[in-house]
Every structure is written in structure tokens, then in C-alpha cells.
Amino acid sequence: MSEWEYLRQHPELARTFDDAMTSNSDLTGATIAAAYDFGAWESIMDVGGGNGILLSHVLKAHKKLRGVLADQPHVLERARQRGFLGGELAARTSIQECDFFREIPSGCRGYLMKSVIHDWDDEKAREILVQCRRAVPANGALLLVEWGLSEANLPSTGKLMDLVMLVLTGGKERTIEEYRALLASGGFQLQKVTPTASEYAIIEAIPA
Ligand SMILES: C[S@@+](CC[C@H](N)C(=O)[O-])C[C@H]1O[C@@H](n2cnc3c(N)ncnc32)[C@H](O)[C@@H]1O
Numbered sequence: 776m777s778e779w780e781y782l783r784q785h786p787e788l789a790r791t792f793d794d795a796m797t798s799n800s801d802l803t804g805a806t807i808a809a810a811y812d813f814g815a816w817e818s819i820m821d822v823g824g825g826n827g828i829l830l831s832h833v834l835k836a837h838k839k840l841r842g843v844l845a846d847q848p849h850v851l852e853r854a855r856q857r858g859f860l861g862g863e864l865a866a867r868t869s870i871q872e873c874d875f876f877r878e879i880p881s882g883c884r885g886y887l888m889k890s891v892i893h894d895w896d897d898e899k900a901r902e903i904l905v906q907c908r909r910a911v912p913a914n915g916a917l918l919l920v921e922w923g924l925s926e927a928n929l930p931s932t933g934k935l936m937d938l939v940m941l942v943l944t945g946g947k948e949r950t951i952e953e954y955r956a957l958l959a960s961g962g963f964q965l966q967k968v969t970p971t972a973s974e975y976a977i978i979e980a981i982p983a
Contacts, residue, residue: 797828807975810972821842821843823875843870888919892954908963954978
């Protein structure tokens with residue numbers, strides 16, 4: 776059984792997991808939002824966006840941007856309860872259920888995924904990217920936010936997370952060159968990599 780199936784069957788644990796991801800993305804969200812011109816895409820879908828805290832940071836920093844939060848139904852139920860996308864953001868935000876192995880909704884120009892691709896091995900990650908490619912329009916982009924691994928033999932949080940992902944989900948961290956090859960296998964061309972004030976990088980890819 777996958778971690779995600781297990782969480783679906785254990786709502787209390789799923790809530791704790793969402794809260795842990797919310798804490799991580801709340802700590803890093805403002806620096807991610809400030810590092811990159813998300814507003815240039817006019818509309819952004821945060822795919823596997825959890826309870827919506829990262830999208831709330833991005834929308835607060837880019838006032839003209841429209842946002843869609845997409846995740847599994849039980850996760851979105853908690854997102855509605857949390858209300859991170861309420862108040863002043865409600866008019867620019869919508870919520871859509873999705874299974875990113877079956878179909879990712881179209882309708883946005885930018886597609887954001889933080890800490891999603893690292894959850895999966897190359898085969899599954901490619902399946903998600905193929906669904907992303909179907910959703911991303913010709914004038915759009917896919918934006919991955921990941922720890923990444925340095926090419927050189929240097930210490931990095933990504934190396935610790937690589938072990939964590941191996942044990943928890945069977946996923947892995949990747950170097951930029953590994954992301955370039957993985958993205959190409961899903962129909963994308965890696966365009967640029969933007970560092971943030973945290974160890975996360977924003978990897979921008981466009982339809983190949
Ligand atoms: C590691 S969490 C990242 C959450 C959020 N992006 C963040 O960084 O705070 C991975 C997310 O992928 C979602 N997910 C897992 N399988 C999914 C699927 N088949 N379709 C859509 N979302 C899925 C989970 O519900 C979870 O919210």
C-alpha cells in the first residue's frame with residue numbers, strides 16, 4: 776500500500792501529515808513567493824498543494840494572480856476547514872479535486888508542484904509529468920519546487936531528504952541534470968532554475 780493510500784484510510788494521521796507540510800510550506804512560502812515572478816503566468820494551479828498555505832503566500836505576494844488549489848478530495852476538505860485561501864484571497868481562488876495520475880485540470884497557464892515529484896520514483900514521476908504536459912498550455916509553464924541535490928560532493932538538506940524519501944515513499948531527491956532528463960521524458964524542456972532564500976529551488980519547465 777502506498778503512503779497516500781494509507782493516509783486516505785487513516786484520517787487522523789492524514790491531518791497530522793497535512794499539518795506538517797503546512798508548517799514546512801508556511802516557513803518557506805514567503806521566500807519562495809518572493810524569489811520568482813509567479814504573477815507573469817496570470818493563473819497558477821498548485822497541484823498536490825495540500826491545505827493551500829503555499830498558494831496563499833504566492834497569491835499574497837502577486838496581487839493580480841488567480842490561483843487554483845488541486846489535491847485529493849480528503850485533503851481539500853481539510854483545506855476548506857483551514858481557510859488559508861479565504862478572506863481577501865477568496866475572490867481569486869478556487870479549489871479542484873484531482874488525481875494527478877488520471878487527469879490534471881486545464882485552465883491555468885502556470886502549474887506549480889512543491890515537494891510532489893520527489894515523492895515518486897522515476898516511472899511514477901514521469902506519469903505525473905505526462906499528465907502535467909496535457910494540462911499546461913503552449914504558452915504556459917510547469918514550476919517544480921524541490922530541495923534538489925548538488926552535483927558536487929557537498930553537504931545539503933537534499934541528501935538527508937533523499938534518505939527520508941527512500942524510506943517513507945520510495946521517492947528520491949534529484950540533481951538538476953536528473954530533473955532535466957526526467958522533465959524531457961514527460962515532454963518538457965527545463966528553462967531555468969531560480970534559487971530561493973531557503974534550500975528550495977524553483978525549476979521552470981516549458982512544453983518541449
Ligand atoms: C509531500 S505533500 C506536498 C504538499 C504541498 N505541495 C506542500 O509542499 O506543502 C504531497 C501532496 O501530494 C498529494 N497527492 C498524493 N497523491 C496524489 C494524487 N494521486 N493526486 C493528487 N494529489 C496527490 C498529497 O495529498 C499531498 O498533499
